[in-house]
Amino acid sequence: MTHEALEESLPLYAAGALDRIERQALEAHLLSGCASCHNALKDYQSIAALLPLALSPTKPPHSLKSTIMAERNPVPIPAEAAPNEPARQSLEPGEWMNHLFPPVAPARSSSLPWALGLAALVIAAVAGYFAWNVSTQRSITSANIQHLEASIQEKSTKLAAVQREVGDQAKALAELRNELQQRTNDVTETKEQLTLRDAELEEARAQLSRQSGTHVPGTPQDELAALLRMPNAKTVSLTGSDLAKRAAGVLLYDSRTQKVWLYSVNLPECPAGTTYQLWAIRDKPISIGTFHLDTGETTHLLVKKVLNFTDARTFAVSLEPAGGRPQPTGPMYLLSRS
Amino acid sequence: MDKPSQHTTSMIDPSLLARVLKGDQQAFSQLYDHSSTLLFTLALRILGNREEAAELLQDVYWEVWRKVSRYDVGRGTPVAWLITLTKSRAIDRLRARASRGYQTTNSLEAGTAAEVADPGPSPFETQADQELRAAVEAAVAGLPQAQQQAIELAYYEGLSHAQIASRLNQPLGTVKTRIKLGMSRLRDSLQQWGNHGELQ
Numbered sequence: 001m002t003h004e005a006l007e008e009s010l011p012l013y014a015a016g017a018l019d020r021i022e023r024q025a026l027e028a029h030l031l032s033g034c035a036s037c038h039n040a041l042k043d044y045q046s047i048a049a050l051l052p053l054a055l056s057p058t059k060p061p062h063s064l065k066s067t068i069m070a071e072r073n074p075v076p077i078p079a080e081a082a083p084n085e086p087a088r089q090s091l092e093p094g095e096w097m098n099h100l101f102p103p104v105a106p107a108r109s110s111s112l113p114w115a116l117g118l119a120a121l122v123i124a125a126v127a128g129y130f131a132w133n134v135s136t137q138r139s140i141t142s143a144n145i146q147h148l149e150a151s152i153q154e155k156s157t158k159l160a161a162v163q164r165e166v167g168d169q170a171k172a173l174a175e176l177r178n179e180l181q182q183r184t185n186d187v188t189e190t191k192e193q194l195t196l197r198d199a200e201l202e203e204a205r206a207q208l209s210r211q212s213g214t215h216v217p218g219t220p221q222d223e224l225a226a227l228l229r230m231p232n233a234k235t236v237s238l239t240g241s242d243l244a245k246r247a248a249g250v251l252l253y254d255s256r257t258q259k260v261w262l263y264s265v266n267l268p269e270c271p272a273g274t275t276y277q278l279w280a281i282r283d284k285p286i287s288i289g290t291f292h293l294d295t296g297e298t299t300h301l302l303v304k305k306v307l308n309f310t311d312a313r314t315f316a317v318s319l320e321p322a323g324g325r326p327q328p329t330g331p332m333y334l335l336s337r338s
Numbered sequence: 339m340d341k342p343s344q345h346t347t348s349m350i351d352p353s354l355l356a357r358v359l360k361g362d363q364q365a366f367s368q369l370y371d372h373s374s375t376l377l378f379t380l381a382l383r384i385l386g387n388r389e390e391a392a393e394l395l396q397d398v399y400w401e402v403w404r405k406v407s408r409y410d411v412g413r414g415t416p417v418a419w420l421i422t423l424t425k426s427r428a429i430d431r432l433r434a435r436a437s438r439g440y441q442t443t444n445s446l447e448a449g450t451a452a453e454v455a456d457p458g459p460s461p462f463e464t465q466a467d468q469e470l471r472a473a474v475e476a477a478v479a480g481l482p483q484a485q486q487q488a489i490e491l492a493y494y495e496g497l498s499h500a501q502i503a504s505r506l507n508q509p510l511g512t513v514k515t516r517i518k519l520g521m522s523r524l525r526d527s528l529q530q531w532g533n534h535g536e537l538q
Binding site: 049059 | 363366367370375376379380383388391395399400414415417422425427429433434437470471475477478479488489492493496498500502514520521522524525528
C-alpha cells in the first residue's frame with residue numbers, strides 16, 4: 001500500500017471499519033515511525049472516543065456497583081472466624097453443665113418422721129434425677145447446636161473461598177473463550193482473504209491466458225478438461241462415415257482463446273503418404289489442420305488455433321495426401337451432424 | 339457510597355488510576371462512579387440487552403482492576419482507555435454471539451433500552467460534561483444520514499467497510515468515502531475539545 005492509501009485509511013481505522021489485513025498493514029506502518037500518520041490517527045481516535053457521549057445516557061443497575069466492588073473486596077475469612085473461637089470454647093458441654101448444675105448434696109431434715117423423710121428423700125431424688133436428666137439433655141442439645149453452628153460457619157467460609165476461586169476460574173475461562181473466539185474470527189477472516197486471493201489468482205491466470213493466447217495448465221488434456229467445464233465452449237459431435245462406421249469425434253471451440261480441440265476415436269490408421277485433415281465448412285471448406293494416426297493408435301487429440309470460424313456449421317475429416325490440401329480431395333471419414 | 343467529587347467523566351484524573359493501581363478501593367469506587375454510566379450506555383448500545391451489558395461491565399471493571407498497569411497515559415485519557423476497552427470487549431461478545439447463531443433484533447432491544455434510559459443528568463455529570471455531550475450530539479446530528487449510518491455500523495456493530503457495503507448494498511468505495519468524510523467532519527467540529535486536551 002502507498003503512503004497515501006495508508007493515510008486515507010486512518011479515519012476508517014479509528015472508526016473500526018478496516019478488516020484485519022488492512023489493520024495490520026496500517027499498524028506496521030505506524031510502528032515504522034511515521035509521525036504524520038501517528039498524529040493524524042491520534043486526532044481521529046480522540047474523536048472516536050467521544051462518540052458514545054452522543055448516546056442517551058442509561059444508568060447501570062444499582063446492584064452492579066456492589067457486585068463489582070464485592071469482587072474486589074473479598075471478605076477476610078480469618079478475621080471473621082477468629083472472634084468465634086473463644087465463644088465456642090466457653091460453650092463446651094462440660095463448662096455449660098458445671099455452670100448450671102454445681103454439685104450440691106441433697107438436704108436432710110431430722111425434724112420429720114423417718115418415713116416421711118424417706119419419702120421426701122425419694123421424691124427429691126427422683127425429681128432431682130429428672131431435672132438433671134432434662135437439663136442435661138437440653139444442654140447436650142444446645143452444645144450440639146453450637147457445634148453444628150460452628151461447623152456450618154466453618155463450611156460457609158470454606159464455601160465462600162471455593163466460590164471465589166470458582167469465580168476467578170470462570171473469569172479466566174471467559175477470557176480464554178474470548179481469546180479463542182478472537183482467534184476463530186481471525187481464522188475465518190484469513191480464510192475469506194484466502195478465498196479472495198484465490199479468485200484474484202484465477203482472474204490473473206485468465207488475464208495471462210488472454211494476453212498470451214495460451215492456457216496456464218500444461219497439457220492439452222488439462223486444457224480440454226478445463227474447456228469441458230466452461231459453459232460458453234461450443235461443442236460439435238462427429239460420426240464416422242461408411243468408410244469408418246465405428247469412428248467418432250468430439251470437437252470443441254473456445255471463442256475466448258480461439259482454439260479448436262478435436263478428439264477422435266477409432267479412425268483407421270493412415271496409409272503411407274496420407275494424413276487426416278479437419279475442415280470447417282461455411283460457404284466452402286476451410287482447413288483447420290492435419291493429423292496422422294500411426295499403427296495401433298485408436299484415439300487422437302488435435303489442438304489448433306483458428307481465427308474466426310464461428311459461422312461454420314459443419315465439420316469434417318477427410319483423408320488427404322501427406323501435407324494436406326487447400327480443398328478436400330480425398331474420402332470423408334468423419335462428419336458432423338449439421 | 340462515595341460523595342460525588344469535582345471530577346468530570348471526560349476528565350478523569352490519571353492519578354485516580356494510579357491509586358487504583360496501588361489497590362486503593364476508594365479510588366476504584368470513584369472510578370466506577372465517574373465512568374459506569376457512560377460505559378454501561380456504550381455496552382447497552384452495542385449489545386442491546388441490559389443483563390448482558392451489566393455482565394460485560396463486571397468483566398471490564400474486573401479487567402481494569404487487574405490490568406490497570408497497562409494503562410499508558412501517553413496514549414490517551416483514562417476515559418478514552420475505558421471506552422476503548424469496553425467497546426472492544428462488547429464487540430468481541432457481539433461477534434461470539436453471532437458465531438453461535440444467536441440473533442437479536444437490535445431495534446426491539448433498543449426500544450427496551452430507551453424505556454429505561456435516564457435522560458436526567460448524572461450526579462457525577464458536571465457542567466463541562468454536559469457541554470461536551472451537547473457538542474458531540476450536535477456534531478453527530480450534523481452529519482449526513484448516510485455518513486452517520488456508516489460510522490455507527492462500524493463503531494457499534496464492529497462491521498468492516500466491506501461488510502457495511504454488503505449490508506447497505508452500496509459500492510465499497512462509497513462506503514469508505516462516507517466514513518472518511520464523516521470522521522473528518524467530526525474531527526473538524528470537535529477539534530476544540532481535542533485541542534483542549536480532554537480526550538487526546
